[in-house]
Amino acid sequence: MRKYKYVITAIDIGTSKIKAVVGEASPDNGNINIIGYSERNTENSVIKGEIADVDKASSILNEVAREAEKTANTILDAENLYVSVTGSHITSRNSSGTVIINSADHIINEKHVDEALKNAKGLRLLPSDNGLLNTIDNYFVLDDSHQVNDPVGHTASKLEAKTHIVFANRNRLENFQNLVKEQGFETSTPVFSGLASCLSVLTSDDLEHTTLTINMGAGITEYMIFDNYAVKETDILTVGCDHIANDLALGLDISITRARDIINSNIITLRKNEGHNNIEIKSSLKKREIPITTIEKVIELRIIETFEAIYNKIKNKRLIKQLSNGIILAGGIAHFPNATEIAGSIFDVPIRIGQPIDISGPADILNDPGNITSLGLLRFGQHELSINKTKSTQGLVKRIDNKLWSAMRKIWSSATNDKNN
């Protein structure tokens, strides 16, 4: 069994698959090494992103965790375990918290910042059944006029922290955590899976300019808009690739398994390249030839509708016009060859498929857009490591000068605070 200094485990409880990815990270540089990987089909124990059958999901997760441990040849560190959370119960809000600086010199210190952030999280404003999932520190405003990203050391008489908060239903959030607890991992950090997917694919340039990340998994679609290192909007739409499979199953009179096969394999492209224009479906009695155009039509209609729904859901339409860095697609939707084209025609901005940044490991893991959430969880974990480390060595010269790294760190400074609350 090998000893690694920092082992981070990502557990992604998705609608189609439960995955565990083990990464070796160091708080000092940006790269993450993948050392273990395992995945299992959920067998309908997760529906629309939420756990429907706890017992089944638990036994699957147990298998996944054990296999991941075996492939990584190390013990999973319960302290550094991150679990993805999603579902129709996720909501978000932009909020702000103010602190009056009363000291004689009016210089802002870390305590003031913490206080302002705490106020911004405004827990008293929460509906009773909602729990805090993640908060992202967007920016600070000094004396109602001056906007800065790092207020420490500035002189002001009033400090206002602007944050973006992602909420989850308390019970359903605990569902996710309990599932991990049952495997013997007492402490796990829940992370909104939409946020995780942003983390693994956004470059520092994307964070600075306006970018929309759409993570369309099997059961649910999450999206987040980043603008100038701040999160502007977060939302979910409970439509996923399973809806496409369901449409095909109902429309073509085939089983859901067969429909998923058509979607997950590249059979359509293969048949087209061979010059065929249909797919043969054999049942015990007879053979049927389904035209590829019909399949494409069903898929296209659903994708168009989903992107249009997202377009309409985005509250601040001005942001769509500003999407200078375009849209990044993640999750199962990225497998559909015409998804980028459809999104391009609806949003009229450049579209690309998310590629994990600064993560090394087997190519088949990195190239699968379905793994983007898991890889983002690792990234989240790595940032927490670095924050903890800087806190314990406060006063030392910051060794981190990577641009992306510091940009990400800024966003993360609140994550540890949440844990302490």
Added chain:
Amino acid sequence: MTKITDNKGITAGTTKEMVDVVKVIGIGKAGVKIVSTLSERQGTDWLKIAAVDTDKSTLTASNLKNKFLIGEEWTKGLGCGGNIIKGERALAHKSNIELKQFINDASLIIVACGFGGGTATGGTPVLARFAKEKNIPIVFVVTLPFAFEGHSKREMAENQVLHMVRTSNTIITIPNDLLYSSLPASTPFEQAFLKANEEVAKAILGISELLRCNNLISVDLCDLHNILCRQKSECGIGVGTANIEDGSNRIKLALKDLLESPLLGGQQRINDSDALIVTLTGGADLTISEMQYALNIITKMASDKTEIVVGANTDEAYASKAQITVIPIIFDKTAEPVEETMITTLKKDKIFHPTLFKDIFSQTDKDIHQPDLPFANQSRGIFTSTTPTLFNGEDLDIPTFQRRGIHLDKGK
């Protein structure tokens, strides 16, 4: 949208081959007649014209070189009898390799057809897909059936037009009823149809010229697409041509000819239109005063609110001639804009909401009622036992095609 705006591709092709290959395809009975009329006109030699139909007799009657009989295996060459699915299947069938090869090297495809039947109504989306795969811009010139041809035909045609607009195709729809507006009532029936075909043929020529000619004031396919993809629209089309030998003022004559175009709908329609695409084509001898005169008069005919896109081209083939093409576009105000809002069947205020319960029970407001149960043919499949995903009054768990009422070809 990206396909059409990709105009650079077209220019690149021009420099390489020097000549753009514009292919005109007529689908269905009406389409074949239109392209046959087109091929008989002068100055159309550079267009590659093909006829496509499921009915053998239509193709036999046409004297075109490129004729494709499709779906012969199950229609026995007798047409699809107004069945959209048969039309779609016929075009999508693998035996149409020749047709695919025909459109392969085109730099623009213009499809002429009449909606309301089976072959054209069902087949056009398939053709659009072929063109999209090959990255070729495609424009549809579609005639809509006469009102007297019956409500069902009209509805079928309009639904398909809406579908085509939504999937961002450039589609020019010309209602046949416009013929009434300008032809004298005593015009023989047959002649009216001939005249209509002639006009659509002229229109196709006008559109193809957008690409071929030396654009002085440029109007290209992007302009056309940008306006047409906004909303479901009804267009007219008028082409007026005059030769310098006809009289001293060829522009005046061309304008007169234009206003007499039966599918334009007269001066009133120009005034009513939301957008107007005007192109003037002439030879190298076209003067600036002529251009100004022509465009001025047309601009004056339009109302203040009309969005006008003006273009002027010259081409050697038009020496001593002048041709004015006008496409008035009237948006269907009852249809929701495609670009800005989601296409929903239910209005937002009709979403079922718990707080409305008391109104339902007290029945004070007749407008508020529990939504009807979904139609029997709507099903939720694997989501049967889950919470419905409601968005804008629709249950997104029900397949999109079922909610839109689209029929699927399940194969055989």
